Amino acid sequence: MKKISLLGATGSIGLQTIDILLSHPDQFKLVAFSAGKNIDKTKEIINQLQPELVSVQDEKDAVELQKQYPTIHFTSGTKGLVDVATHPDSTVLLNAVLGSIGLEATLAAIRLGKTIAIANKETLVTAGHIVMAEAEKYNVPILPVDSEHSAVFQSMNGENRKQVKRIILTASGGSFRDKTREELSHVTVKDALNHPNWSMGAKITIDSATMMNKGLEVIEAHVLFNMPYDNIDVLLHKESIIHSLVEYDDTSVIAQLGTPDMRVPIQYALSYPDRLQVNNSERLNLAQIGQLHFKEVDFDRFRALKLAYQAGRTGGTILTAMNAANEAAVSLFLQGKIAFLQIEDVIENIMNAHSNILMPDLETILHVDSETRKTVLSMVK
Numbered sequence: 026m027k028k029i030s031l032l033g034a035t036g037s038i039g040l041q042t043i044d045i046l047l048s049h050p051d052q053f054k055l056v057a058f059s060a061g062k063n064i065d066k067t068k069e070i071i072n073q074l075q076p077e078l079v080s081v082q083d084e085k086d087a088v089e090l091q092k093q094y095p096t097i098h099f100t101s102g103t104k105g106l107v108d109v110a111t112h113p114d115s116t117v118l119l120n121a122v123l124g125s126i127g128l129e130a131t132l133a134a135i136r137l138g139k140t141i142a143i144a145n146k147e148t149l150v151t152a153g154h155i156v157m158a159e160a161e162k163y164n165v166p167i168l169p170v171d172s173e174h175s176a177v178f179q180s181m182n183g184e185n186r187k188q189v190k191r192i193i194l195t196a197s198g199g200s201f202r203d204k205t206r207e208e209l210s211h212v213t214v215k216d217a218l219n220h221p222n223w224s225m226g227a228k229i230t231i232d233s234a235t236m237m238n239k240g241l242e243v244i245e246a247h248v249l250f251n252m253p254y255d256n257i258d259v260l261l262h263k264e265s266i267i268h269s270l271v272e273y274d275d276t277s278v279i280a281q282l283g284t285p286d287m288r289v290p291i292q293y294a295l296s297y298p299d300r301l302q303v304n305n306s307e308r309l310n311l312a313q314i315g316q317l318h319f320k321e322v323d324f325d326r327f328r329a330l331k332l333a334y335q336a337g338r339t340g341g342t343i344l345t346a347m348n349a350a351n352e353a354a355v356s357l358f359l360q361g362k363i364a365f366l367q368i369e370d371v372i373e374n375i376m377n378a379h380s381n382i383l384m385p386d387l388e389t390i391l392h393v394d395s396e397t398r399k400t401v402l403s404m405v406k
């Protein structure tokens with residue numbers, strides 16, 4: 026029985042994780058979880074899985090919940106994320122919280138030797154060098170949940186990683202993949218939230234539409250698999266059936282395929298190295314699909330992806346600045362305060378003005394993160 030701490034339980038990845046835990050009560054036990062502001066879902070999860078510890082974003086919600094559930098321990102805020110991640114009974118942390126707020130909790134869990142299943146890509150983008158160094162020091166596996174990275178990980182199983190020539194990340198192209206840049210100036214939040222293949226949280230759906238999601242994933246792949254940026258490619262593949270590919274020295278290419286269902290990579294990170302049944306997941310029928318499509322990426326059309334490669338190749342605090350600028354800009358777009366194309370403008374302006382520091386420590390990263398968010402807010406006022 027694996028005992029799980031789960032960050033971001035009320036989100037898209039979080040709820041799919043709950044579904045997995047409910048379908049395999051003999052394999053997994055949820056001991057602690059965090060939620061943000063969705064208290065109805067929080068109560069539902071408590072009733073379904075009876076954890077020992079729950080964290081919510083606001084202290085007042087924790088106080089209220091404590092009165093209703095006296096046998097469960099409630100906590101809140103960023104300290105609450107750390108409390109969940111470090112619960113003494115859990116051996117695995119599944120981090121599915123949104124944004125770089127997940128960083129300190131991840132580091133705390135690593136330092137206690139817990140296995141990390143990571144969906145929270147912003148943590149790896151903002152401080153990948155620290156996370157991976159700590160994981161090595163404490164001999165902790167970092168298992169990818171992101172579909173592309175799970176595909177890469179699966180395509181490397183049993184292979185000699187020194188013989189990997191290239192990682193090829195597939196990209197759907199997002200909600201606006203068939204639009205020109207001119208057409209992008211008129212798009213709405215509602216249009217942007219309409220991803221062609223995946224049902225996901227709002228922020229990642231917007232990231233997918235700007236292709237910053239793929240940019241974050243390029244950096245995530247560099248961090249997780251220690252691969253130079255020149256050996257990480259992005260390939261447009263509109264069906265999201267091939268989740269990513271790995272090319273080897275002998276020209277062989279190994280890929281992982283499947284219908285787009287995030288429960289598959291989430292569960293694999295939890296059950297690894299075993300594979301379990303995924304309830305009601307559609308089996309892949311290539312004959313029925315008939316054709317798969319591939320296209321080269323146009324970096325002028327998808328400017329955010331170009332900026333992410335640039336930040337990745339530079340390294341240092343520019344990664345934190347880029348990520349925080351993106352998080353802040355996407356939030357402003359979702360609130361209707363900036364236009365879609367301004368997301369890229371904000372990121373580019375922040376990157377151009379940034380004084381870079383290489384190999385930053387945690388304190389520097391947290392400082393750059395919060396200062397960047399303030400700067401972005403001041404830019405739109």
Ligand SMILES: NC(=O)C1=CN([C@@H]2O[C@H](COP(=O)(O)OP(=O)(O)OC[C@H]3O[C@@H](n4cnc5c(N)ncnc54)[C@H](OP(=O)(O)O)[C@@H]3O)[C@@H](O)[C@H]2O)C=CC1
Nearest residue numbers: 033034035036037038061062063122123144145146225226
């Ligand atoms: N969705 C997907 O299919 C995929 C997602 N990912 C990555 O996984 C992560 C989660 O994505 P997704 O599930 O879509 O996101 P959602 O927005 O659906 O969920 C985010 C979760 O984080 C919680 N949360 C948000 N802000 C805070 C905060 N300040 N303090 C505490 N909790 C907070 C939310 O709580 P509440 O809702 O209660 O307010 C919710 O539980 C992201 O890093 C994303 O890039 C990666 C691959 C695929």
Ligand SMILES: CC(=O)[C@@H](O)[C@H](O)COP(=O)(O)O
Nearest residue numbers: 171172196197198199233238
């Ligand atoms: C499901 C998942 O892993 C997302 O990150 C997905 O990859 C988004 O799709 P695109 O970024 O390719 O549009």
Ligand SMILES: [Mn+2]
Nearest residue numbers: 171172173242
């Ligand atoms: Mn992905």
